[in-house]
Amino acid sequence: MRNPIAERIADFLKHYPPFTSLTYVELVTISEQIKVIYLEKNQVLFKIGDPTHDSFYVVASGAIGLSVISDAEETLIDKCDEGDILGLRPFFAKNNYLMTAKSREDSIIYAIPIQVFKPYVTGNSNVLSFLLESFASNTRNPYDKDNRGKLISENVLYNEQSATDIQYFQPIKYTKKPITASSNDIVKYIAQTMSSRQIGSVIIQENQMPIGIVTDNDLRSKIATGLYPIDVTVDKIMTVPVVTVPEDISIAEAQMMMLKHNVGYLCVTRDGTEKGAISGIISEHDVVAAQANNPGVLLKQIKRADRSKELKVVRDKLTDLIQNSIDKNIPISHITNVASEVTIAITKRAIELAIEKVGTPPVKFAWFNLGSQGRKEQLLLTDVNNSLVFEDVPAEQYAEVKTYFLSLAERVLETFEKIGYEKSAQGLNANNDLWCKSLTDWIKQYNTWINTPGEKGVRASSIFFDYDFIYGDPVLEKTLTEEIYAKTANNQLFYAFLGTDAIKKPAPLGFFRQFLVEQDEEHKDTFDIKNRAIAPLVDAARVFAISKGIKNITNTYQRFKKLADLEPQNADLYLECAEAFHTLHWFRTEEGLKTDSNGSYLNIEELTKVDKVKLKNCFQPINEIQDLIKNRFQLTYFT
Amino acid sequence: MLDWLTGKGDPTFWKTYLEHFDKEDANAPTRYVIFDVERTGLNWKEDVILSIGCIGVVNDQIEINDFFEVFIKQENRTQQNEAVEKLFKADSSEAVSESEAMMRFLEHIKNATLIGHNTNLDIEMMNQALKRMNLGKIKNNVLDINVMYQRFKNLPEDQHHTLDELCDLFKVKKSHRHTASNDAYITALVFLKLKRKLKMQ
Numbered sequence: 001m002r003n004p005i006a007e008r009i010a011d012f013l014k015h016y017p018p019f020t021s022l023t024y025v026e027l028v029t030i031s032e033q034i035k036v037i038y039l040e041k042n043q044v045l046f047k048i049g050d051p052t053h054d055s056f057y058v059v060a061s062g063a064i065g066l067s068v069i070s071d072a073e074e075t076l077i078d079k080c081d082e083g084d085i086l087g088l089r090p091f092f093a094k095n096n097y098l099m100t101a102k103s104r105e106d107s108i109i110y111a112i113p114i115q116v117f118k119p120y121v122t123g124n125s126n127v128l129s130f131l132l133e134s135f136a137s138n139t140r141n142p143y144d145k146d147n148r149g150k151l152i153s154e155n156v157l158y159n160e161q162s163a164t165d166i167q168y169f170q171p172i173k174y175t176k177k178p179i180t181a182s183s184n185d186i187v188k189y190i191a192q193t194m195s196s197r198q199i200g201s202v203i204i205q206e207n208q209m210p211i212g213i214v215t216d217n218d219l220r221s222k223i224a225t226g227l228y229p230i231d232v233t234v235d236k237i238m239t240v241p242v243v244t245v246p247e248d249i250s251i252a253e254a255q256m257m258m259l260k261h262n263v264g265y266l267c268v269t270r271d272g273t274e275k276g277a278i279s280g281i282i283s284e285h286d287v288v289a290a291q292a293n294n295p296g297v298l299l300k301q302i303k304r305a306d307r308s309k310e311l312k313v314v315r316d317k318l319t320d321l322i323q324n325s326i327d328k329n330i331p332i333s334h335i336t337n338v339a340s341e342v343t344i345a346i347t348k349r350a351i352e353l354a355i356e357k358v359g360t361p362p363v364k365f366a367w368f369n370l371g372s373q374g375r376k377e378q379l380l381l382t383d384v385n386n387s388l389v390f391e392d393v394p395a396e397q398y399a400e401v402k403t404y405f406l407s408l409a410e411r412v413l414e415t416f417e418k419i420g421y422e423k424s425a426q427g428l429n430a431n432n433d434l435w436c437k438s439l440t441d442w443i444k445q446y447n448t449w450i451n452t453p454g455e456k457g458v459r460a461s462s463i464f465f466d467y468d469f470i471y472g473d474p475v476l477e478k479t480l481t482e483e484i485y486a487k488t489a490n491n492q493l494f495y496a497f498l499g500t501d502a503i504k505k506p507a508p509l510g511f512f513r514q515f516l517v518e519q520d521e522e523h524k525d526t527f528d529i530k531n532r533a534i535a536p537l538v539d540a541a542r543v544f545a546i547s548k549g550i551k552n553i554t555n556t557y558q559r560f561k562k563l564a565d566l567e568p569q570n571a572d573l574y575l576e577c578a579e580a581f582h583t584l585h586w587f588r589t590e591e592g593l594k595t596d597s598n599g600s601y602l603n604i605e606e607l608t609k610v611d612k613v614k615l616k617n618c619f620q621p622i623n624e625i626q627d628l629i630k631n632r633f634q635l636t637y638f639t
Numbered sequence: 640m641l642d643w644l645t646g647k648g649d650p651t652f653w654k655t656y657l658e659h660f661d662k663e664d665a666n667a668p669t670r671y672v673i674f675d676v677e678r679t680g681l682n683w684k685e686d687v688i689l690s691i692g693c694i695g696v697v698n699d700q701i702e703i704n705d706f707f708e709v710f711i712k713q714e715n716r717t718q719q720n721e722a723v724e725k726l727f728k729a730d731s732s733e734a735v736s737e738s739e740a741m742m743r744f745l746e747h748i749k750n751a752t753l754i755g756h757n758t759n760l761d762i763e764m765m766n767q768a769l770k771r772m773n774l775g776k777i778k779n780n781v782l783d784i785n786v787m788y789q790r791f792k793n794l795p796e797d798q799h800h801t802l803d804e805l806c807d808l809f810k811v812k813k814s815h816r817h818t819a820s821n822d823a824y825i826t827a828l829v830f831l832k833l834k835r836k837l838k839m840q
Contacts, residue, residue: 002733003706005694005824008814036701038831061812106810108828111700 006031009110012060016083018130022120030120035111036060039103045087047100052090055111059084062107066099076327079104088131090114091121172251174268178281180205183212183235190234191219200283201265204238208277210267212238217264239263246272247279255287295321295338302345306353308418311346315381315419318342322379323593332586333557340376344369344470346419347386347412351471354411361408362401365390366472366480370428374466375538375554377585380592380599383422384413385463388430389476392438405436422598428463439476443483450487453497462501465542466554481551488546492633495547499633502539503626508532508619515604515612526601529588533618537581540625543633556581570628577625580618587615652742653774659750660778671696672705672751673830675822676761683763687713688737691744692819694827695751699834701827707747708820710734738772741765748779754830756802756822758783784826787833805829 010027013019019027035055039045045064046053057064064080077099080086089097091114121128180203181190190202194216201215214234222228222237243261245254247268257266264284269276288297298314298321305311318339325335351367371385372378388409393401409430417423430436437445449461465484469477488494506528510516516532517525541559550562560578564571592599607615629635674693680686688711695705712734735743744765755761758781766776785799788808802822806813811828814821 001706001708003703004708004818004820005706006703008821008824009703032704032706034703036703036828036831037699038828038835040832040835061810106832 003028003032006034009034009036009060012083013058013110016058016085018085018124018127021124021126021130026120030112030116033113033116035113037109037111039064039107039109041103041105043103045101045103045109046097047102048097050097052095052097053087053111054090054115055113056085056087056090056117057101058110058112059086060108060110062109063104064101064107064109065104066101068099076324091118091131172249172254172282172286174280174282174286176280178203178267178278180278181214181234182206183238184233186231187214187219187223187228187234187237188230190214191223191230194219201281203242203267203278203281204234205278209275210242210244210269210278211274212240213242213265213267214238215265241274242267244269244272244274244276245282249282251287254282258284258287295342298342299345302342302349305349308350308353308415311349311415312419314342315346319381319593322589326586326590326593332582332589335589336377336379336555336557336585339379340373343373343376343378344468347373347470350412350415351408353415354408357411358404358408361390362397362404363391363393364473364476365405366474366476367412367430367470368467368477369470370467371424371463374463374468375556376468377555377557379585379589380597381420381422382592382598383424384416385424385428386412386430386470387428387435387442387464387467388437389442389480390436390438391473391476392440398438402436402438406431406433409436439479442480446480446484447487450484450491450494453494462498462539462542465546466538468554485549485551489549495543496633496635498539498543498546499629499635502536502543503629503635505536505539506532508622509616513616515615517604518601523601525604527604528600529584529591529602529615530598530600533584533615533622534581534588536622536626537577537584540577540622540629541581543629547632573621573624573628576621580621583614583618587611649774650742652746656745656749657778668698670705670749670751671754671830672707672748673754673823673827674748674761675755675819675826676764677817677819678761678764681760683760683767686764687711688740688764688768689713690819691740692821692823693744693747694820694823696754696827696830699831701824701831706820707744709740709743711737711740737768741768741772745777750779752780752782753777754782754784754826756784756805756826757799784829784833787830787837791833791836802826802829809833 006028009031010024013027013031014022014024022030037045037057039062045057048068059080059082061082064084064086065076066078066080066086067076080101086101087097121131179193179197179199181193183204183206185204194200194202201213203210204212204214212235214237218237218239223230228237243257243263243265244267245257247270249257249266249268254266258264266282267278268280268282270279285300288300298317301314302311305314322335322339325338347367347369355361366389368374368387368389369385370387372382373384373386386409388405390401390405413423413429413431423429428435446464449464507516508527515527517527538556541556541563544563545553545559548563548566550559550566553559553562557578560574560581564574564578567574587602588599590599591597591602602615604612672693672695674691676691677689678686679689690708690710693705693707695702697705710733753762762777762781769776784805786796788794788800788805789796789798800808802825803813805811806825806829809829809832811825811832814825
């Protein structure tokens with residue numbers, strides 16, 4: 001009897017790897033043995049520690065989340081969508097599941113019995129390698145993203161969020177070909193090597209075999225205390241014996257060896273004994289870095305990054321971290337704090353790398369992040385804005401100095417682009433001739449904006465008042481800030497123009513309290529949360545903060561908080577605005593992560609009723625703060 | 640002479656079918672057979688069955704290999720309409736007689752609980768077919784997903800939903816071609832969802 005239902009399933013499977021490598025007849029034969037399962041939202045398919053099932057699964061519709069438990073918390077590692085496979089563990093291991101699979105929405109999944117599929121795995125090398133790679137990388141489809149072609153072990157260490165359990169027993173990545181010295185070398189020279197190479201230890205070798213190790217600790221406790229003179233030979237102060245381990249040691253074993261012997265470094269030798277040739281060194285840092293992506297580790301990785309590619313890896317991990325935090329309902333203020341620290345570190349590192357390439361700067365300079373980065377509230381990979389100020393130089397040197405900084409900025413922005421940030425549409429970047437100039441020119445520029453605010457001028461410049469000093473000489477920043485706030489103090493005209501700008505945003509709700517949705521083709525029927533809800537709050541916070549002379553706080557949330565302190569009579573409204581901002585920011589971030597976009601456009605249809613009410617509640621303070629702007633700055637004259 | 644009373648004259652398959660109900664194993668998981676019937680029309684007296692499609696559900700899982708489909712040869716050419724023509728162009732080679740089809744169907748379903756959409760008419764038509772074979776009525780428990788949905792939503796009994804409407808309500812992808820087996824499969828998907836929502840065991 002023909003089985004049209006099996007054929008229907010085969011028609012579905014044939015679009016997805018590894019099934020693409022099988023013939024249609026084979027697929028129908030497999031499909032005839034499939035069982036179809038329905039999972040309600042949040043229903044568990046299997047959980048950590050469950051004995052493995054006799055089937056693996058393919059998502060037919062809906063989405064399944066894979067998570068692990070680390071530090072007693074559930075961490076989402078991956079989301080399987082239509083056509084993705086999961087639950088491959090029984091193919092390769094006899095022990096229990098190391099992950100929990102739970103449906104994130106109503107889902108239909110196909111269960112394919114392992115016994116049925118096994119012959120095709122052994123008989124078809126494409127299928128086998130696909131499954132091996134999927135299993136090792138834990139990303140369900142190794143053919144997407146940038147995992148392609150990488151070694152399996154590499155996938156595990158770099159690309160995984162934190163499949164801690166599995167990862168823990170993976171081989172550790174360590175420094176190969178470590179720096180060594182011989183026992184009659186002078187301590188002073190070894191110390192110089194250590195500081196120039198930025199390493200914490202040197203292995204002392206004899207005939208390629210480790211006989212001891214000298215660490216920061218030895219230098220501190222034996223040299224700096226005066227116990228030994230600095231020109232003594234190293235064999236007097238080295239720690240013996242050195243703890244040696246074999247080459248294929250796992251993260252867990254390395255950590256246990258360190259705890260057991262109370263050392264911070266392990267020497268890797270060919271055969272794992274003291275009599276083997278040295279092949280590497282494992283530091284505590286390697287152990288920490290091999291584990292989950294905690295923000296501290298990310299910062300460390302940024303500092304050690306040598307190429308923009310490595311910075312991109314860190315930024316991708318930050319995205320995972322943000323996604324996880326959102327899933328776990330961590331307050332958005334914490335998330336933004338962590339994210340902005342990482343973003344700042346990335347910017348700093350990008351500048352350092354650029355300086356290495358173009359050479360030492362001729363004069364002092366300061367780098368500023370502007371816009372959402374400057375306000376420390378950028379969570380998504382949206383556009384970057386920045387500016388560069390350099391010290392005043394004699395007129396004849398000006399052109400040369402400027403050329404240097406333009407090329408420096410150009411390099412930094414190239415790095416940003418490689419990391420995945422969007423380019424600024426209006427060219428508000430430090431590699432733009434207009435936004436890379438000397439301190440005096442900048443002061444003049446700000447004067448123009450502040451004293452003769454033409455409407456167009458203000459529009460382009462409002463983000464220049466959300467600046468954050470990132471790198472360079474703090475004196476330049478201080479001078480500039482003082483200039484700006486001296487000029488803006490009691491400058492009613494300037495406030496009025498900023499204020500006009502702030503209330504000119506399109507309204508979020510229509511006359512009948514319905515959401516006003518976009519009409520243009522591309523974003524038809526979506527709600528522009530960025531321009532209709534977030535931007536008015538950002539602008540309002542800015543104009544009030546500047547009018548109150550609040551310096552060095554650029555974050556919208558913190559600006560409102562500070563305003564609430566300064567103006568007790570309006571404290572309630574300011575606090576409401578602060579909360580509304582967070583809620584809106586949350587919506588935008590979630591949307592951005594979900595659709596891999598800048599999150600500006602929400603699909604109202606997809607929101608739950610509760611979410612819609614939450615959103616609408618944010619609009620009331622927007623109305624009120626805009627009224628306050630109108631009254632405070634007497635905008636009736638201008639509008 | 641009393642054969643009809645003792646059942647001695649009944650064919651073997653019918654006896655076997657009845658026996659399934661005698662030795663019910665209370666511990667075995669319930670087997671559901673989701674079925675769909677294609678017929679010439681809605682009149683249970685005059686219209687006839689064209690095909691039957693079935694798919695099994697055990698333990699909240701649709702078992703693709705627990706599958707059954709049969710096409711019935713149409714003796715009476717006048718009964719045929721456009722839909723019939725279309726259906727048989729593709730599958731005429733496999734068509735069997737009505738009594739053969741009913742025999743196979745009963746052999747397949749055994750004592751399973753039958754699930755369908757608007758089952759009353761389908762069951763009645765099959766009972767008519769069995770009557771033509773001088774046999775009794777279908778003994779299986781029958782559940783209608785329409786009634787299940789009414790119970791889930793507390794709707795009045797006269798409020799009916801088509802299979803397409805139920806598919807939309809439960810976000811089940813509709814089949815491109817209305818054959819008995821395709822409809823049985825999507826009915827099964829709706830049934831799985833309803834079963835969960837009603838917390839049926």
